[in-house]
Amino acid sequence: MSALMERAGIVPLARGRILQEVGEPVREALFPHSGVIALISPMRDGRGVETAAVGPEGYLGFWAVLGSDDRALCRAVVKEPGTATRLSIDSLLAISREYPPLSDLLLRFSKVLLTQSIQAAACNDLHTLEARCARCLLHAHDRVDQNDAVQMSQARLAFMLGVRRQSLSAVTRSLQARGIVRLEPGCIRVLNRASLEASSCECYGVVREAYRTILPAAG
Ligand SMILES: [Zn+2]
The missing domain is CATH 1.10.10.10 (Winged helix-like DNA-binding domain superfamily/Winged helix DNA-binding domain)
Known part of the structure; x- marks a missing residue:
């Protein structure tokens, strides 16, 4: 994991900052140390709804890691301020190929995000x-x-x-x-x-x- 840290940088997460917009190519991954990033599905009329959140247990950049298309499918905005480790997607993919436990962790978090999103869709409709x-x-x-x-x-x-x-x-x-x-x-x-x-x-x-x-x- 030292290779990961050698290629990484630390960035602040300022409340309200949009980190990723829908359709933008994903070039970097962010691993929050603190703070929370909300994933929001924005609508044309300006409304939006939070479908999942990323805290220190996860990372932003999973669209690119999951493959096939590297464009973001929703907006990512800082909900709670903090700091994060920033790493290029290319570096992250290269390191995860060399270090299978990291690859497994990235996929596990994607599964948690999927659970959040599925549950949010049902919750917003039924509760x-x-x-x-x-x-x-x-x-x-x-x-x-x-x-x-x-x-x-x-x-x-x-x-x-x-x-x-x-x-x-x-x-x-x-x-x-x-x-x-x-x-x-x-x-x-x-x-x-x-x-x-x-x-x-x-x-x-x-x-x-x-x-x-x-x-x-x-x-
Ligand atoms: Zn509910």
Whole structure:
């Protein structure tokens, strides 16, 4: 793995930065040390919905690694700031060919992403906005290091869920009235994790289980 590090560089992940746009060729892979990258399916009318997320357990650049076409299939935007190791796709492919455990890890993460995307498609169609909101907050809360504050405005959460801000406000106010979260400027603080889990749909557990079984070190 030292060969990997010799060819790599460190880059900041600034909140809101678009790292990859739909249709762009993928020339680099990013391995977050911290922070979260959201994968979003943007629509022509400006709306979009988050279908999966990449944190320190994964990497961005899987479209090229999976072969056949190196163009990105969705938008990648920084949801939580941090830093990442950057490596050219050519270097990554060369090293993974020489080091099979890395190749296996890359494919495993692709499987987790596929699970996230499939589950998100079903969830967005079948489950209530409150359940989806709770699911999204739980995933974000899992990555919070301290003080239970999910650094996400309601406007951004509404965008990630693909709904209007007014629709989401009714849900978040209800969660706050029941003592489950507290709405603060620019963030949502989780006050009662157990109740938030009870408010979520089964999709949160399905994705967690996928991480646990496919990427045990990250689960
Ligand atoms: Zn769901």
